[in-house]
Amino acid sequence: MKRIQLLPFIFSFLALLHASCTQGSQGKRDTRQKESRQAITKDEILTGADQLGAYLPLLKGKKVGLMGNQTSVVGPDKKHLVDVLLENKIDLRFAFAPEHGFRGSIERGEKVSNEVDEKTGLPLYSLYGKNKKADSIVNSIDIMLFDLQDVGARFYTYIASMHQVMQLCANHGKKIIILDRPNPNGDQVDGPVRKDDKFKSNISFHKIAMIHGLTIGELAQMINGEGWLDKGKKCDLTVISLKNWDHKTPYSLPIIPSPSLPNDVSVRLYMSLCLFEATDVSVGRGTDWPFQVLGYPDPSFGKFTFTPGSKPGMSAHVEQQDKTCYGLDLRDIDPKSSTFTLKYVLDFYKLFKKAGIADQFFARPEFFNKLAGNDKLIQQIKAGMTEDEIKESWKPELEIYKKMRKKYLLYPDFE
Template identity: 35%
Template sequence: MSLSRRGLLTAGGAMGALAATAASAGPAAAGASHGKGRGHGNGGGQRVRTGFDRLAADGYALLKGQRVGVVTNPTGITSDVRHIVDVMHPDGRVDLTAVFGPEHGFRGTAQAGGSEGRYDDPATGLPVYDTYLKSGQALADVFTASGVDTIVFDIQDAGARFYTYIWTLYDCMEAAALAGKRFVVLDRPNPVSGRAALGPVLDPAFGTFVGRREISQAHGMTVTELALLFNGEFLKDRPAELETVKMSGWSRSDFFDATGLPWVPPSPNMPTPDTALVYSGTCLFEGTNLSEGRGTTRPFELLGAEGVDHRWADAANALELPGVAFREAYFAPTFSKFQGRTVGGVQLHVQDREVFDPVRTGIALLITAKRTWDGFAWRSDNWIDKLTGNTRVRTMIDAGADLDEVTGAWADDLAEFRAVRKKYLQYR
């Protein structure tokens, strides 16, 4: 079918979304190590078609007559692992004139907190502009200088509020509106499924690039759904001229391995979908003096510090959290905290992801780490407050609150966000 041009300018935005075609593959294979069900493998065949797959299959009709710039990174690939920029550039049906790189860069050469700057891409000769830490009029000026008419966004997300690509999306939408540019979002799966929103909702007073606006810590949405929510709730005074291209074949219950799509690490410390599964909880350890596993082959699954011993794993296992077990572990990070030094800690082993709650697990690990290791400390800049989106988590843990008390404190805010979120969900 032809993908028509329709601006999504209403508060809800959902009425303007492009309808998905029907799913084309059968049920997923059962029996993966994390549990059973539709979200656990599909026998190796591709079942999901991404937004780009559908855009290309339609002959790029949505981009006809437009000078196009793409916001993307190494995850912007086809099912046969070709980068979409390398596919579109020689194709006469699309006039691709610029690329915009996020944190870590277009080709993914930069570590956390870095980008690639402005350069010409050696493979295509296209100018690559740096969007990292640019927003508002400054980013609008970049879009204007690039000379594009339409900006296309295609990046794989990880499902957590503090994973910065969704705020690149937000900033680019806001800047596109300021610059008078059309904005097209191509959808990809939420790798940890789209079943639930979990965790505390950001207090706007704590808005940063790891959380601009009031969404939950694990949002359970895809990037097109987030784009619709951003436009309808947070940018409605000056909305982007937004169009979205949905996936086909994706269900909210699907984890990434059900899609048949190739996984490319969206950032250097997100090597596998297993990392994404725990990330929305264990990334909170960035706000402490413990290692969050950077510099190991299992970032965010390994956590620890010098002086930590078996008591942490014992205390965490005693909570009998659903779907996860904790192994006493020792490791020596090759970079980041404790570089080259052996630390003790835990490794998370998710045994049933259908019932695993990463945010509750992350809070449980903070509480038990503080209770079992005398050296526990928050980062001096209270980065934990930026990650949780409030002071309440930190102050309650410091006051000795238990797991149910801490996680219960955000129940009302989360219920309110879930009601808003529901308006923008595009898949069943």
């Protein structure tokens, strides 16, 4: 009888112990994120948008257009750039929106509609996809402002949007001002260089390394300097440079750049995990941990489990939705030590091969080739090459790119 009475107390103790362990793990993640954010305050990094005195005088008396989204904020209070411009009596006529929309809440690859900003009444136009009115829209203003937070990977589409805006400005003789922001992955240059134009798309727009190691301001200078605009045109470009930042400085994004990159860990792992987007392996879309977990509905893939569901901004395209996935939990990695690697892709391909379903791994091969910027990587993986062997094969072109990159750096490098 006494033994039975003890059972409720034992269960209560075990429940408290489990809660304590879970909170401890979460506490470590929260502390790591907090420490990373504190680095910004300590170093007093000033983005281009923060430096009002450098660009507001250039806008006075001009008709102005803006390309921005939810990351276009100013100062420690994170006031939106649109509000700042209007408060300073700038004649702001419209804003262009990139992939994910002006407020950053639209699913990857989904259509971004032309609309009106509810708060200010500012006309909003999409530049994600074709916009037949883009030429007349840009031709109606004097100066374009560009302020988007990139993450340093060639397949992140904001840099393709920047190229489009630069081309429009060059076509119509309009000035463009880039408000520069740190590259949270700017401490490395890696991956294959996209060379052949047959792999050109919004996710592989430029002839740069997969992990390009540039800020948007540095890349804009490269686009201009290398003559990559149509017919070799150059746009009238001004970059408002960062202060107190270099390529060795860690940077925690104050505003998430898109729905599936919610924290520092996801931003750092995105470089290595985005290739899975061309497979049926889940990268955690539809969970609270996108680009922080990996899994497939097969128990042989690992002990860690998660079930992708439906989340705002991640509902339209969720791999393995409502299925229990088995794989890896990467949430506790240190973002500062995480660098680009092919390890995860190579390891999961081996798991598919072991399970006898290797032919199912590259579910969308053409998409994989566009992400990679070539059709060699897919063949190298299938051939069983090691990461070192694969990296050695792209080294010559990567070295050429690195030399070109040096010409356009605005900040001290990590080497």
